[in-house]
Amino acid sequence: MSKSEIGLLGLGTMGAALASNIADNGFDIAVFNRTTQVTRDFKAAAGALSNRITATETLADFVASLASPRAIILMVPAGDPVDSQIAALRPLLDDDDLIIDAGNANFHDTNRRASEAGDKPFLGIGVSGGEEGARFGPSIMGGGKKQSWDRVAHVLTAIAAKHDDTACATWMGEAGAGHFVKAVHNGIEYADMQMIAEVYGILRDGMGLDNAAIAKVFDRWNAGALSSYLIGISARVAEARDSDTGNPVLDIIVDAAGQKGTGRWTAIEAQHLGAPVPAIEAAVAARNLSAARDLRRIGEDMFGAAPRALDGALTIDQLEQALIAGKIICYAQGFQMISAASDQFGWDLPLPEIAKVWRAGCIIRSVMLDDMATALTDAPDKNLMFSSIFADALKANHEAMRQVVAQAAMHGLAVPALSSGLAYFDSMRTHRGTANMLQGQRDYFGRHGFERLDREGRGFHGPWAD
Ligand code: 6PG
Numbered sequence: 001m002s003k004s005e006i007g008l009l010g011l012g013t014m015g016a017a018l019a020s021n022i023a024d025n026g027f028d029i030a031v032f033n034r035t036t037q038v039t040r041d042f043k044a045a046a047g048a049l050s051n052r053i054t055a056t057e058t059l060a061d062f063v064a065s066l067a068s069p070r071a072i073i074l075m076v077p078a079g080d081p082v083d084s085q086i087a088a089l090r091p092l093l094d095d096d097d098l099i100i101d102a103g104n105a106n107f108h109d110t111n112r113r114a115s116e117a118g119d120k121p122f123l124g125i126g127v128s129g130g131e132e133g134a135r136f137g138p139s140i141m142g143g144g145k146k147q148s149w150d151r152v153a154h155v156l157t158a159i160a161a162k163h164d165d166t167a168c169a170t171w172m173g174e175a176g177a178g179h180f181v182k183a184v185h186n187g188i189e190y191a192d193m194q195m196i197a198e199v200y201g202i203l204r205d206g207m208g209l210d211n212a213a214i215a216k217v218f219d220r221w222n223a224g225a226l227s228s229y230l231i232g233i234s235a236r237v238a239e240a241r242d243s244d245t246g247n248p249v250l251d252i253i254v255d256a257a258g259q260k261g262t263g264r265w266t267a268i269e270a271q272h273l274g275a276p277v278p279a280i281e282a283a284v285a286a287r288n289l290s291a292a293r294d295l296r297r298i299g300e301d302m303f304g305a306a307p308r309a310l311d312g313a314l315t316i317d318q319l320e321q322a323l324i325a326g327k328i329i330c331y332a333q334g335f336q337m338i339s340a341a342s343d344q345f346g347w348d349l350p351l352p353e354i355a356k357v358w359r360a361g362c363i364i365r366s367v368m369l370d371d372m373a374t375a376l377t378d379a380p381d382k383n384l385m386f387s388s389i390f391a392d393a394l395k396a397n398h399e400a401m402r403q404v405v406a407q408a409a410m411h412g413l414a415v416p417a418l419s420s421g422l423a424y425f426d427s428m429r430t431h432r433g434t435a436n437m438l439q440g441q442r443d444y445f446g447r448h449g450f451e452r453l454d455r456e457g458r459g460f461h462g463p464w465a466d
Contacts, residue, residue: 003067004030004054006155008075009085011042015075017134018102018127018159023052025158030054032062063092070097071152078103078260086113095120098148102127104262107143107176107183107269114144114175121148124175126182128362129161137161139362140169141185141354143178161361170357173347180269180341181354184334187266187280189230189363190259191330194283194417196234199319202404205307206314206413211248215239217316225324225393228366257287266337275340277333279326282420306412313407321400322418328393329421331372332384339381352377385428398425 004027008019011033019042022029029052033039036057043055056062063070070093074085082101089099098121101110110124123144127134140160142149149156149171160169172178203209203217218235222228240249267284270277289296300306335351342349355373358364375387384390405422408415427433439450440462449459 002028004028004065005067005071006030006152007032007062007066007070007072009033009062009072009089010075011038012075012077013131014103014127014134015073016042017131018073018075018138019053020046020049021135021137021159022155023049025155026052027155027158028052028054030056030062030065032056032059059088060092063089068094068097069151070094071100071155072098073100073102075102078105079109082109082113090120093120097121098123098151100125100152101179104182104186104260105176105179106261106265107179110143110176110179121145121151123148123152124179125156126178126185128182128185128358128364130363133161133361133363137168137361139185139357139360139365141178141181141357142169142171143173143176143180145174146171163356163359166356166359168357168359168361170350170353172349172354173342177345177347177349180345180347181338181349183262183266183269184338185358185362185364186262187270187277187283187337188330188334190263190266190283190287191277191279191333191417191421192228192230192327192364194286195279195323195326195330195421196230197286198408198413198415198418199323199404200234200238201307202310202314202319202408202413202415203316206310206408206411207316208309211238211250217319221320221323224320225367226320226327228327228368229363230366254293255290256293257290259284259287263287269341270337273337273340273344275337276424277337278424279330279333279417279421282416286414286416306414308411308413310407310411313411314404318400318403321397322404325394325397325401325425326418326421327366327368328385328390329425330417331368332390333424335372335376335384351380383428385425394425398422401425 006027007030008015009032011031019029019031031039031053039055043050043053046053054065056065074082076082076085082103086099100123102125105124114122123142126141127138129138137160140156156169157167160167172181203214215235215238218231218238222231238250242249242252263284267281338349352373355369355376359369371389372384375384375389379387385394401422405415405419442448443450443462444464447461447465449461451458452460
């Protein structure tokens, strides 16, 4: 029997979709899953693709069915399962066989695995787009040795989403670079989703729109500057009805958000890097707050329900403008964080290419990314907010964002990510800030010293030192 060009281990939702995508693009693929029945079911359901799929039932058969040097994609849950699978595979592999971790790994783990692999080829690739993306074209962010990437680039670019004719699959740099970029993608995803949810709250509680009307608003926005996957699916979620009861699905979904951790990793890593991403941090905190439903009920009983009708204080157009400004700010924070990591970790992360790889296939795809790629090509080190195109957009929209945040505050509608985004914008346009007070306080209680505006040097102390 002829050997398969590539192998995939782990036929969960994402693994099965990715394996089908690979077969669909004309590559022979061998698959293996710990539970054999899953492998059999996958092959049986593959239809016309099944002649490209070799279903194997032992790890040894799986490895033996692959052409050398082998390339094996791992699609198992992030964390310990990845290490266990690598440990189980290594004794069966040759030194030049390539292992590719395509799960949502923490990039620190990918760095460690790359170093443990030594000279043995290892890639960590971030794959975005959910099940549909995995099946029909994800966005792929690769990390590891460039020569390892080059070995499988033809497969990865073939299965990736295409923007015009450009494949959304790019090598980002060594070791954990791909998973790092994927983590920031998810941080932006969290912030973008949270801002949309906040605006949904204003439409629902502040303006009294029903779900069908909210879906129409999102659909209209999706035809303009906000056009993006997340706005599109928000319209679909808002209009959907429960097949059992006929009620709007949104009205029966519990208001407590789950999270697998990637957004949290972004916030934590941003703190380590000293790279401010407050809108992303606010979004992570908002998910945590959402989970505290019992406490929130106690709070509502104690203080009274907060959301109050806006009575015409805001227009739907202002909400759209606020989201436009908010979205730019989320991405600006994410790209600044990537730039900081590139410096600190000695990567040469290609900022314009990252904007390009997010243009199709991934969850944060949006019409704005084309302009972001251009802005980052022109001035990769500049905060995206200061590029001419996005500066103009912010000038046109930040007053509406301010109105939305102010009116939301006045009416008890919580908008943590929008507020935080606005505070970031205002901080970034204020040359004379307020940290002189912090420095004075630090020096007062700890003789930490400060710099002076009127003299060169550092380590000055205030009169309290005497
Ligand atoms: C993607 C998604 C995907 C997934 C994450 C985030 O890019 O396709 O980010 O990776 O949705 O698991 O999910 P949580 O919301 O559970 O953190």
